[in-house]
Every structure is written in C-alpha cells, then in structure tokens.
Amino acid sequence: MDATVRKFSGSAGQDSHPRPTREEAEAAVQTLIRWAGDDPRREGLVDTPQRVVRAYEEIFGGYCINPADILARTFEEVSGYDDMVLVRDIDFVSHCEHHMVPIIGKAHVAYFPDGQVLGLSKVARVVDLYARRLQTQETMTEEIAAIIDGALAPRGVAVLIEAEHMCMSMRGIRSKGSITTTSSFYGVFKDDKSERDRFLSMILNR
C-alpha cells in the first residue's frame, strides 16, 4: 500500500484520502505561525514546523492502527469467570474535531465476558487508539463500545467517559473545569438496570 495513504481511517470513512507530503504539512504549520502573527524564520521557530509534524504523527497515530489487531488475542482459561470486568480511570488526551485542541479525560470500560476475556492492556490500547484521532466525545465513546462488542461478543459492554474540553476552557466560552460525561451501554448493561447501576456505582463512588 502507498505509504501516503492512511491504512485505517476514522469514522468519517476517509480510507482512500491521500496524505499530504511531510513538506506540505510543514509548510502548513509555517502558514499557521504567520497567521498567529509570528516570524517562522526566527531561531526559536525555524525547526517548529518539523517538530509539529512529528508531534502530529504521535498525537494522531490512531489512524494507522487497526483496532481489530489490538483485540485479536483473547484468553479463554479463566476458570469460568463470567462477572463484570472493569478497567477504570484510563487517562487519555484526544483532540476535538471542531477546534483541534485537547480533550483531556478518563475512560471507564467494562464488559461481561462470554467464555473469553481480553488482555487488560488491550482495553487501554483501544481507548488510546481512538483518542489519537480527531474526535467528538460521543463518537469516541460509541466507537470503543462497538469495537469491544464486535471483537469479543461479550454479554455486555459499558463505556463511560469524563473529559474536559480545552475548546471550552482556553477559548470561546472560557468555562474552566466543566466536565462532560458520555456513556454507551450494550447487552446486559443496557437491559439490566441493576448491572448498569453497579457499573456506575463502581466508577462514580470512588
């Protein structure tokens, strides 16, 4: 595959959108520096376009990872364990797709296994993958729940995300410290209020 084409895109379905070259991306950063009112030729800024483009490769590296690969390995030898598995307080930094500034938060992910469990780190890796794309909090919440549901076929999945949006605190309304909560429930968590409440009490009463 052409290295300039993103292999695994986000939810917008841009799989075949060719990437600009590194030089084009660096030139765009130079333009933004000039737009901010500074001189991209001065010493402190001269290497900034290269740095920003390298940083973007890391911050937006989630487009190049296939979530199915992360979740491909499961374990069945868990002595019949079939109660809730909850991975709580998974820190993430994402970027809002409207302003491209950080969304900083925590994700809590639970599922009810049906014969197989995931490696615990894989849950955090899935959160990290979707965080490293341009996002809305709602989309990210739903994507995490849907990929775990599809890959593991568990009896239920619950995802709750709490995050602060820098686009609300550092600009615009400048409302600091407001936290947005989103959740997505599948299977048992959707159908059984007592299990949903147990999940919520495990993460909210801490």
Ligand SMILES: Nc1nc2c(ncn2[C@@H]2O[C@H](COP(=O)(O)OP(=O)(O)OP(=O)(O)O)[C@@H](O)[C@H]2O)c(=O)[nH]1
């Ligand atoms: N639903 C949702 N909205 C988001 C998220 N991140 C940012 N936003 C909102 O996206 C909206 C974009 O609104 P616009 O009116 O198009 O943009 P804007 O003029 O920059 O809006 P203000 O932030 O109100 O200044 C804003 O209300 C943001 O708060 C998110 O994850 N989910």
Ligand SMILES: [Zn+2]
């Ligand atoms: Zn925003």
